[in-house]
Amino acid sequence: MEKHTARVYGATMRVAPDDSVPAKLRRLLAAVGLEGLDLPGKYVAIKTHFGEQGNVSFLKPLYTRTVATEVKRLSGKPFVTDCSTLYVGMRNDLIDHLECARLNGFNHDSCGCELVIADGLRGDDEVIVPLPDGSYVQEARIGRAILDADVLISLTHAKGCASSAFGGTIKNLGMGCGSRAGKMVMHSKGMPSVIAEKCTGCRKCLKSCAHDAIDVIEHKAHINENCVGCGHCISYCPQKAVNPAWNRNWEDMQIKMAEYATAVVRKVQALHVAIAIDITPQCDCFAGNDAPMVPNVGMFASLDPVALDQAVGDAINAQPVIAGSALADKYAAAAANSASDASSVDSASDASSGEGEMNHLHAINPASDWTLALDHAESLGIGTRNYELITVE
Ligand code: SF4
Ligand code: SF4
Structure with a gap:
């Protein structure tokens, strides 16, 4: 049977002097069909990441405000949200998380809506979602406010990630919407x-x-x-x-993350936006996420989270490597290794798909294969890796 092809809309970050990035983001939202969602009078969760303290590459509140303003224009009731972390940091409970967000510039004025920590004071305010077809997860534990919303807009900063290789939309939906117990299931191998x-x-x-x-x-x-x-x-x-006892089996984690993402999008009407700028090797949970490894790519949106991740991952992998970045160091070291040892595991050729295409996301975090989560999410029926990219000017 021929595979379904999903539409992904993409825009570069280039704008003319009489234009702006927020204006372009509004055109992207219009193209993907924001107006087609049932928004009037409805609670709309904008799921983003406020950035750990010390991190400077998280998405600026202006992106949130642009989305929130559009939702309000269409008579929806937006709020910006995230769940607290499993690791012990400054986003570990509601009080510290909101303080961290405030220090990073997120507040009612900058975001154009209220901030809500979706899984409550201690990370245990959750909705249990049955997932009878999950391989690992039969019940997903999702931050309550995310599923109390009528509509979910995932607003993802696309970048690398130490554990999932790609910090994209599936990660924002899966890991990002899990309560603390949910994150334990995905990230940990048992008791703390x-x-x-x-x-x-x-x-x-x-x-x-x-x-x-x-x-x-x-x-x-x-x-x-x-x-x-x-x-x-x-x-x-x-x-x-x-x-927590961290699970270093990234393959299991990718599958669980895809299952959590599935639990979320089966329960709530959703639209997905990914901003591929400041593409750092590590995710925004790290203060030390390092300098960007490839140039800014652009903004993307789709109703299909799998197609969106595939399109954004492909676009990142098609970029030239920034000289002096950690990725450039990786390739230089791999080239040196491969000259002396043709079987080097991290050789430059291992980062290619075998057809001459580079896989920067794998090269920078070689322990994890970002496509596993996409494959699994596709098999669960929440999207397709086949996409058609439509340019928005
Ligand atoms: S000891 Fe185990 S069961 Fe008790 S609260 Fe901690 S993780 Fe939960
Ligand atoms: S007794 Fe429990 S709460 Fe108190 S310091 Fe030890 S681990 Fe922490």
């Missing part, structure tokens, strides 16, 4: 652990645990075999002593 040197034995984590899975012995907390890996205890520790 306590860093004994940080633990003061204060016992505050005990009240977070509904499974009697924490003992305090000789003034140190220990997690026992009752643990179900829900991750609630992480945000309760004032010493930040409880840490």
